[in-house]
Amino acid sequence: MEPILDLIRKKRDGQALSREEIQRLANGAADGSIPDYQISAWLMACYFQGMDSNETDALTEAMLHSGRVLDLSSLPGPAVDKHSTGGVGDKTSLVVAPLAAANGVYVPMVSGRGLGHTGGTLDKLAAIPGFRTDLTPERMLKLLKAAGACMAGQSAEIAPADRKLYALRDATATVESKSLIAASIMSKKLAEGVQGLVLDVKTGAGAFMRDRGDAVDLARIMARIGASFGVRTAALVTDMDECLGWAAGNALEVVECIEILRGAARPQSIRLERLCLELAARMLMAAGVEERLGEALARCEESLESGAVLEVFRRMVRLQGGDEAVLDHADRLPQAAMVETQEAQADGWIAACDALLVGRACCALGAGRERMDSPVDPAVGVSLLKKRGDAVRFGEPWVRIHANGETGLAQARELLQQALVVQQGKPEDHPLILAEEWS
Amino acid sequence: MEPILDLIRKKRDGQALSREEIQRLANGAADGSIPDYQISAWLMACYFQGMDSNETDALTEAMLHSGRVLDLSSLPGPAVDKHSTGGVGDKTSLVVAPLAAANGVYVPMVSGRGLGHTGGTLDKLAAIPGFRTDLTPERMLKLLKAAGACMAGQSAEIAPADRKLYALRDATATVESKSLIAASIMSKKLAEGVQGLVLDVKTGAGAFMRDRGDAVDLARIMARIGASFGVRTAALVTDMDECLGWAAGNALEVVECIEILRGAARPQSIRLERLCLELAARMLMAAGVEERLGEALARCEESLESGAVLEVFRRMVRLQGGDEAVLDHADRLPQAAMVETQEAQADGWIAACDALLVGRACCALGAGRERMDSPVDPAVGVSLLKKRGDAVRFGEPWVRIHANGETGLAQARELLQQALVVQQGKPEDHPLILAEEWS
Numbered sequence: 001m002e003p004i005l006d007l008i009r010k011k012r013d014g015q016a017l018s019r020e021e022i023q024r025l026a027n028g029a030a031d032g033s034i035p036d037y038q039i040s041a042w043l044m045a046c047y048f049q050g051m052d053s054n055e056t057d058a059l060t061e062a063m064l065h066s067g068r069v070l071d072l073s074s075l076p077g078p079a080v081d082k083h084s085t086g087g088v089g090d091k092t093s094l095v096v097a098p099l100a101a102a103n104g105v106y107v108p109m110v111s112g113r114g115l116g117h118t119g120g121t122l123d124k125l126a127a128i129p130g131f132r133t134d135l136t137p138e139r140m141l142k143l144l145k146a147a148g149a150c151m152a153g154q155s156a157e158i159a160p161a162d163r164k165l166y167a168l169r170d171a172t173a174t175v176e177s178k179s180l181i182a183a184s185i186m187s188k189k190l191a192e193g194v195q196g197l198v199l200d201v202k203t204g205a206g207a208f209m210r211d212r213g214d215a216v217d218l219a220r221i222m223a224r225i226g227a228s229f230g231v232r233t234a235a236l237v238t239d240m241d242e243c244l245g246w247a248a249g250n251a252l253e254v255v256e257c258i259e260i261l262r263g264a265a266r267p268q269s270i271r272l273e274r275l276c277l278e279l280a281a282r283m284l285m286a287a288g289v290e291e292r293l294g295e296a297l298a299r300c301e302e303s304l305e306s307g308a309v310l311e312v313f314r315r316m317v318r319l320q321g322g323d324e325a326v327l328d329h330a331d332r333l334p335q336a337a338m339v340e341t342q343e344a345q346a347d348g349w350i351a352a353c354d355a356l357l358v359g360r361a362c363c364a365l366g367a368g369r370e371r372m373d374s375p376v377d378p379a380v381g382v383s384l385l386k387k388r389g390d391a392v393r394f395g396e397p398w399v400r401i402h403a404n405g406e407t408g409l410a411q412a413r414e415l416l417q418q419a420l421v422v423q424q425g426k427p428e429d430h431p432l433i434l435a436e437e438w439s
Numbered sequence: 440m441e442p443i444l445d446l447i448r449k450k451r452d453g454q455a456l457s458r459e460e461i462q463r464l465a466n467g468a469a470d471g472s473i474p475d476y477q478i479s480a481w482l483m484a485c486y487f488q489g490m491d492s493n494e495t496d497a498l499t500e501a502m503l504h505s506g507r508v509l510d511l512s513s514l515p516g517p518a519v520d521k522h523s524t525g526g527v528g529d530k531t532s533l534v535v536a537p538l539a540a541a542n543g544v545y546v547p548m549v550s551g552r553g554l555g556h557t558g559g560t561l562d563k564l565a566a567i568p569g570f571r572t573d574l575t576p577e578r579m580l581k582l583l584k585a586a587g588a589c590m591a592g593q594s595a596e597i598a599p600a601d602r603k604l605y606a607l608r609d610a611t612a613t614v615e616s617k618s619l620i621a622a623s624i625m626s627k628k629l630a631e632g633v634q635g636l637v638l639d640v641k642t643g644a645g646a647f648m649r650d651r652g653d654a655v656d657l658a659r660i661m662a663r664i665g666a667s668f669g670v671r672t673a674a675l676v677t678d679m680d681e682c683l684g685w686a687a688g689n690a691l692e693v694v695e696c697i698e699i700l701r702g703a704a705r706p707q708s709i710r711l712e713r714l715c716l717e718l719a720a721r722m723l724m725a726a727g728v729e730e731r732l733g734e735a736l737a738r739c740e741e742s743l744e745s746g747a748v749l750e751v752f753r754r755m756v757r758l759q760g761g762d763e764a765v766l767d768h769a770d771r772l773p774q775a776a777m778v779e780t781q782e783a784q785a786d787g788w789i790a791a792c793d794a795l796l797v798g799r800a801c802c803a804l805g806a807g808r809e810r811m812d813s814p815v816d817p818a819v820g821v822s823l824l825k826k827r828g829d830a831v832r833f834g835e836p837w838v839r840i841h842a843n844g845e846t847g848l849a850q851a852r853e854l855l856q857q858a859l860v861v862q863q864g865k866p867e868d869h870p871l872i873l874a875e876e877w878s
Contacts, residue, residue: 005611005612012612035475036475037475038610038611039476040477041480041483044484171477172444173444
């Protein structure tokens, strides 16, 4: 067997590693038999040299099989999950999971916590009093049978090699490698034992992949990995230049989801609702429940209107220990102590409302975390009264800031002021879905 | 202060780090306050992105000042050292140090042990019974005053940051970076407190820098660093396609040096002797003892002929605890149990005798070490009876193998057979000195 040093050198010099070699590295990282400094040197070499499709598949496989894989064979129907690469106000999971579940697809959703300017589904769910996401595989299976969907945090049993490698990447500036990102996401998603996957790769100001070409590459790599593992995968590249919907901040985002689920979406939620429907429709297709997009979309729209989706969500909240009364009384969710509005400084149309700055404003208020171990405040955030393409007048309120005390308030005000771009003349419409890859 | 993560990212993205940033990394590596996995990621980023001259100077300075710097101010004359990047049969130090010392230059030589196919000066000296190289700075100063030259191993007090970084580079395939190599060598050499330096950068089959362009680059970088630190530096790029001299293997190389010092050099040693004179002449120039190359060379040649150099060597061996009788009785040096000859398989001229393969043959016999902690056998090695450009006949012995038992013998035979290239017609002469850089 070649020494690990030779594998690092091989990658450094642009050669591809074999399946066995990748396996040795991933397993050695996970069990600690290869020192971290060698793993991080290999990761940096991967950053510069990339990984080919065999290497990426091998890494995905090694990380996937480093832990437990859910056995969903006892479910009476197909299971499909959706995953987003993260954005600002991206609360689609809370709507999409019950949407797909209401239409015959089981959704064993495993989510993460937010970091930096992007929110995490687990943090949003934590805003619902009592809601528990620490589920064992056995409990997940029970919940799926009872509600059709469940939402859990990643357990230590799932892809521990990915956990280890991700922690090292995070500390060594090697996160931003498309192959490593793809293998990391796919190993965790494939560990859910699903038959289909829908991936929402975000691009634009508020996304990790600011460049559209990079996002398309990532979508392609992940769709290809899905195919390699026999999982039907749709990877959409969607716009993240502006905050999705009107809410950014955990409890506020739950409020926005409930409005959509109740059929009472505000005009500022239209684009978000559209994305939820588009993603859920692809989940039906990935599950084999529907063949054609139009029919899948129509079915999703009908179930949302009929209240069937709201009922799935209600059951899920109840079964996971959450206070289901929040569905009828949004004021039972955490509320910020003060709400102030900010006014537009010019007449015109909103040409942009930079999602990154909105996300950073929320973070300043305490809605996000800079470090994985910091707490978040569920109540704080911003609500957008106006969105891109809307007309505004000088002095008209365009955003509400929900704050608890003075913490980060001045900074949030400044960031939001910077975020808003008002122009003369109505801006062109931006497409929501920029690319779509099916495996 | 920026987090270390941001410094890694900065380098990864091709930006130069500031002097303070480099200092933080080097010091943090040495004192353990920055984890190894971050240091190795930074080193790999340096491998890919290189370092500019300010960064290289800053790293040299940080490593130099991480430990003790010799104070040679009490010496009555200038001090100059010579350093080689390592080759096969490269025993110049043993001749060059007394050569320069016999001509008014103090030589506080600090050397390393060999690794892989290249030998190390310390291993050659260890073949002399009793010779001690574990010298304190105080002892070095005494020996310099008494003999004009001394030869020591690197103490833990000299450039500890380099020691730490080198160990990490060695384990992470980041050794082969010109800036890192230059900073590593120069930090240790500058810590000797010398006024001048002569660097022998090897290139060719048996050298670390196989590519001549790379070797020229490295020579330039090191000469420039020397200038930055006010040390007059000559960096020569010299040929390492063939073994230097007739001997490869520790005791055998000492024998060859003694022959040269006694004025009894074999024809196979001519190129080696020439290189020793050329290097020593540059040391005289770097010291300011001579201004012109021709005069410096003439002075070195005369001192060698007069026996003055042999006397310096004798004094040095005696003062460092070595058995000086070996100068008159080479058979007091360790001898291998068996000596066998290998014959040429064709008539013609020797076009090449691949230094890498000769070095690996010695290593197989036990003369070198694969790992830093393995022992070496001082007695084993090879003696070349014929060199490049010599005529040979079928069946004529061209090399002697000195072995202790069967260990590696078959492998050494095979490697040597591969090393020899016999052609019809006399090959062209190869230049010895390929490039020369002065700071």
